Amino acid sequence: MHKQFKILAVNPGSTSTKIGLFADEQCLYEQTIRHERAELSQFAEINHQYDFRLNMVEKTLREQNVDIRELAAVVGRGGPLKPIAGGTYLVNDRMCEDLRKGIQTQHASNLGGLIARGIADKAGIPAFIVDPVSVDEMEPLAKITGVPEISRRSLFHALNLKAAAHRAAIELKVSYERLTMIMVHLGGGISVGVQSQGKMIDVANPNESGPFSPERAGAVPTGDLVKLCYAGVYSLAEMQKKLIGNGGLVAHLGTSDGREIEARIAAGDRQAALIYEAMAYQVAKEIGAMATVVSGDVDAIVLTGGLAHSQLLTGWITKRVDYLGKVLVYPGEDELMALVEGTLRVLRQEETAREYD
């Protein structure tokens, strides 16, 4: 008889913690626990939010009468760990240490594996992460920059983009490993990468390169950036906030909300239209750059993430790039399901869980 697995998935974001309870692929319950900016601002570092967020998840589970002893596993979104191959990883002690330290950078996803492990330990079951943001499948050639001390880093929306690539493979009826696609996550940050033979061989890290996005600056002219850093006006933390958090649409228009900006455009706001179209222009340009990595041999371009709901934005992008290949639009993200699918592959022994070392 088919064995059913109950799985709890936890996805911590900058302003919320999403949880989902699944029986195999069926979602039994899903909730977004919202955190007020003021509540989170009391914590100096992301990992200091651990107890606060864990308590809120556990309170929600109690309210929903979820008995964690019925779970087969808990899975969390994986954070910026060491550069590692894609796949499903057991949350071991070494990983917890790196997540706590935030070895690459502070990011809410560092809490995913930690919260999963916190709950799993109480239930005596394994905790996993799937396709963390530090999945690194980049070719060595793609990492070189003109400053030897600085390499390009593979940090991107791996979970959603890998799930979207699997979905495109099903839609196109071609095996995942045989497809060459430009993958674009259009969210608060924007990742643009090229997926070939099952690997993301080059990707623009949304935190420091590529197009600007709702709340990030993307690539900016380096000369002026250096001058601004040394102008004696901003501290390191303020500069970092200017690039990640307060950059992009937030800096230009005071909001990261695509719907609000579209309402302004519809009401005749020409500045909003200019900035919003510039973001689409930069996304299209990055897609073009990624196409050159595979000599233009592109089967499809996949646009996903929250902003892919916007026909205005996807229309502007498509107009510039559809000469390269078929454009597939998958609005939103289903990261909880992607976490569960990765866990099921291990529980069903279709894949072996990787060890983080």
Ligand SMILES: Nc1ncnc2c1ncn2[C@@H]1O[C@H](COP(=O)(O)OP(=O)(O)O)[C@@H](O)[C@H]1O
């Ligand atoms: N229907 C819509 N039209 C325009 N923008 C949208 C729409 N729905 C969501 N968005 C925008 O999508 C972005 C969030 O995308 P999401 O994938 O949820 O982000 P993240 O990658 O940060 O989790 C926000 O800028 C939000 O305003």
Ligand SMILES: CCCC(=O)OP(=O)(O)O
């Ligand atoms: C660090 C790359 C992944 C990323 O930017 O995720 P969020 O948009 O959730 O911050």
